[in-house]
Each structure stands twice: as structure tokens, then as C-alpha cells.
Amino acid sequence: MKFWDKNDLRDPNVGTGKTVILGLQHTFTMFGATILVPIILSAFGMSISVALFMAGVCTLLFHLITKGGVPIFLGSSFAFIAPIIAAASMYGFQSALGGIVAAGGVYIIMAVLVYFVGAEKIISWFPPIITGTIIIVIGLVLAPIAVDMASTGGGDDINATSWLLALMSFSIVVIVSVFMKGFMKVLPVLIGIVISYIIAVILTLTGVTPGLIDFEGVAKAAWFGLPEFTVAKFDIRAIMIVAPVAICTMVEHIGDVMAINSICNRNFLKKPGLHRTLLGDGLASGLSAMFGGPANTTYSENTGVLALTRQYNPTIMRIAAVFAILLGLIPKLAAVISTIPTAIIGGISIILFGMIASVGVRLLVDNRVDFHKPRNLIIAAVVLVLGIGDAVVPFRIGSVDISIFGMALAAIVGIILNKVLPGADDYRKNGMVTDADSAASETEDNK
Numbered sequence: 001m002k003f004w005d006k007n008d009l010r011d012p013n014v015g016t017g018k019t020v021i022l023g024l025q026h027t028f029t030m031f032g033a034t035i036l037v038p039i040i041l042s043a044f045g046m047s048i049s050v051a052l053f054m055a056g057v058c059t060l061l062f063h064l065i066t067k068g069g070v071p072i073f074l075g076s077s078f079a080f081i082a083p084i085i086a087a088a089s090m091y092g093f094q095s096a097l098g099g100i101v102a103a104g105g106v107y108i109i110m111a112v113l114v115y116f117v118g119a120e121k122i123i124s125w126f127p128p129i130i131t132g133t134i135i136i137v138i139g140l141v142l143a144p145i146a147v148d149m150a151s152t153g154g155g156d157d158i159n160a161t162s163w164l165l166a167l168m169s170f171s172i173v174v175i176v177s178v179f180m181k182g183f184m185k186v187l188p189v190l191i192g193i194v195i196s197y198i199i200a201v202i203l204t205l206t207g208v209t210p211g212l213i214d215f216e217g218v219a220k221a222a223w224f225g226l227p228e229f230t231v232a233k234f235d236i237r238a239i240m241i242v243a244p245v246a247i248c249t250m251v252e253h254i255g256d257v258m259a260i261n262s263i264c265n266r267n268f269l270k271k272p273g274l275h276r277t278l279l280g281d282g283l284a285s286g287l288s289a290m291f292g293g294p295a296n297t298t299y300s301e302n303t304g305v306l307a308l309t310r311q312y313n314p315t316i317m318r319i320a321a322v323f324a325i326l327l328g329l330i331p332k333l334a335a336v337i338s339t340i341p342t343a344i345i346g347g348i349s350i351i352l353f354g355m356i357a358s359v360g361v362r363l364l365v366d367n368r369v370d371f372h373k374p375r376n377l378i379i380a381a382v383v384l385v386l387g388i389g390d391a392v393v394p395f396r397i398g399s400v401d402i403s404i405f406g407m408a409l410a411a412i413v414g415i416i417l418n419k420v421l422p423g424a425d426d427y428r429k430n431g432m433v434t435d436a437d438s439a440a441s442e443t444e445d446n447k
Helices: 016-040 048-065 078-091 093-117 119-123 128-150 158-179 182-186 188-205 216-220 236-242 245-264 269-290 300-309 314-329 331-338 342-366 374-389 406-420 440-446
Strands: 074-076 296-298 392-397 400-405
Touching: 016 048, 016 074, 016 078, 016 128, 016 188, 016 300, 016 314, 016 331, 016 342, 048 074, 048 269, 048 296, 048 314, 078 093, 078 128, 078 236, 078 245, 078 406, 093 119, 093 236, 093 245, 093 269, 119 269, 128 158, 128 245, 128 342, 128 374, 128 406, 158 188, 158 342, 188 300, 188 342, 216 331, 245 269, 245 296, 245 300, 245 342, 245 406, 269 296, 300 342, 314 331, 374 406, 392 406
Parallel strands: none
Antiparallel strands: 074 296, 392 400
């Protein structure tokens, strides 16, 4: 298969060896959040190895469908956690997986609609006032997760040591990003994790902080082993609980693609096309769930790394995907990485999750969203409150109980308000950041 224009996003100063290291950094970036979903759902039978393996496979599938031109990594989606717990509790874990497969089908339907109707008409339902605000909500909703991670995994003295580890990893990332030069400057996340982990190992081995790292799991883990896959089953009741979340994650997907457009100064909505990115995301989620993995989504954490490092080569993401597959196939290697104290990942996540929200703000600013207009203030206010407040609207269709909540509810209400309220901004006239031509003025700054 011929990949289109893959060299457009490649930095000529970054060779093969450095590209591999950048890929490894993205693997570390996605690792904490990707395994956190199966850890939360482990009581229902979700496997960390399966989640890692499917994240890698599904990312490669996404790149195949999008012709290898979009720097995106697909990882475990947090948006599906609550409905999976609800569906699994009532109808079993395999039925909950079937709900995720159905959610992937919703993506495919939308992709077909975009293909025949056109991306512009579909995107008109998702202007920057919606996508930018939803991206802000995503970052702020993830904020408590970052704080929780930063305050755990610190050994016996969790409250003190965990925050010290988080502050250490946070500080290293800031120092590398601001003060380092050359290739080291584009590896802040990897350097922050490695240095913090080495210090944590020293603290453990010297007995300064007992219980900080437990190597017992590493000794017991095998060197090679296939993940324990689980086959999905289909129950209409579970499907009706899980599938509606796709409404939210599709808005998130469009917002992420628009954010990457802005970061990379490209228009991925036109080439390879929104229909391909939606199709890739939907098929990936369905494939993952069919074998026991979580729903996959365009990973905002890795988008944050793109903004931080300004290295946009899609090959880097494919290398990260290969590393993820290896982690799923090598239990001992996965066990070593899983010994990284959660607080270290939490400290880095404070920056990355905050950067997600900042990208949303940038999207609003770059598109010159006019907040002097009451309609824009109202839309943003409602989306922020409903999304961050995790509002819930339950209703019944026949004998099936359905609940729409949080980001999904915020997205639906925001879309309706945008169409109902008069005075919508003409972003095509003003020049959207999703148009590569309108973003050309920033190209030199981002090189």
C-alpha cells in the first residue's frame, strides 16, 4: 500500500534511531491511562495485556485505513467506563463488550454519512464553539484522574512520598521542555519517567521508602505469553446502555482531529478525510471489544505530546503501536513498566491533561470565537457545566432503561443549542484552523 505524503510531517533532522525513541516516548505516554481502564474494570475480567495488545493492533489498523497520514494513537477510552460497569453488572462483561462493538458500529454509520453527505455539512454541526469547549471538558474531566494518580503509589507514606514523586516527574518535564535544547528537548515525557523511576528504584533498594516499588510481580511474570482474550456477546439491553456513549466520543474524535489539524498545520478532515478517521476509530473499537479489550479512542495524551515536542511524523505513532503489542506479548516487560509508581505518571499527566484543555482554548482563540455574543457564552457555559458536572438524564424506551450523562449529554445539548440559537459565527468566512491554508502563517513557528 502506498502511504500518501507521509514525508510531509517528517522532521529531516530526526533519523531512524531518534524516531524509535520518540515512538517509545509515546508508548510511555499512553501506558498509564491505557492500563488504568482495564485496572478499573479488572473485577469484571478485563486484562491489561489485552488492552495493550489491542491498542497497538488497533492503532495500526487506524493508520492502514487513514493511509498512514495522521499522527494518532488509539488507547483505552475513559468515556466508556461507567456504562461498561453498569452493563457488565446487569448482563455480564461479555455483553458489555458487545455494547462497545455496537458503539463502533455507530462510528461506521457516521463515517458512511460523512462520505455521502460531505464532511463540511457534518462539521457544521460541530463548530469550534462545540468542539473547542468539549476538548476543554475532556481535559478538565481528566484532571481529577491526574490528581488521584499523583496522590497514590507512593509506598507506605502515600500522602507525602507520592506527591514528591509527582512533583519530581512534573518538574523534570518542565525543565526539559523549557531549558533543554536539541533532541533532548523533544523527549520531556520519556526523560521525566526514566529519571523519576531510577530515583524511585534507588529509594526502594536503599530502604528510604519501603514499599515504593514491588518487584515480586516481575520475578513471577513469564517472558512470553499470549493475552487472555475474551469474546464479546450481544445483548440488546447492554447495547442500549453502552452504544449511546459513541455520540460523545465522536464529538471527541472530531475535536481531537481538529486539534491535531491545528497542531500540525494540516487539514486531516479533507485528506485522508473525516470519513476515514471515523471509520478507523469505529472499526478499531469494535475489533478491540470483540476480543475483550476496551473501546479505543484518539488519545489526547499523545496529542499533548505532539504539541509539546512538535514531532508530527505518523511513523512515530506506528512505532509506539508496535511497542504496545510487544508489551501485550511480553508479560515480564509489561510487569516492569507496571512497577512505575502511579504518582510518577500522575505528575506528568497533570501537564498533559492540562495541555488538552489548553488545546481546546487555543481552538477557540484561533477561530476567533466571539464571546461577546450571548449565544456563545450560553453554549460554552452549558457544555462546561453539564460535562464537568457529570449530569445524568435517564429515560426508558420500552423495557430498556437508558442514561445519557456527562460529556455525551453536554455534546448533545451543545449541538442542539448551536442550531437553535440565532447568530451563529461564519467560521468558513473567518477561516477555521482546520483549513491548512488559514494556518499557514504559523508553519514557521512550529518547525
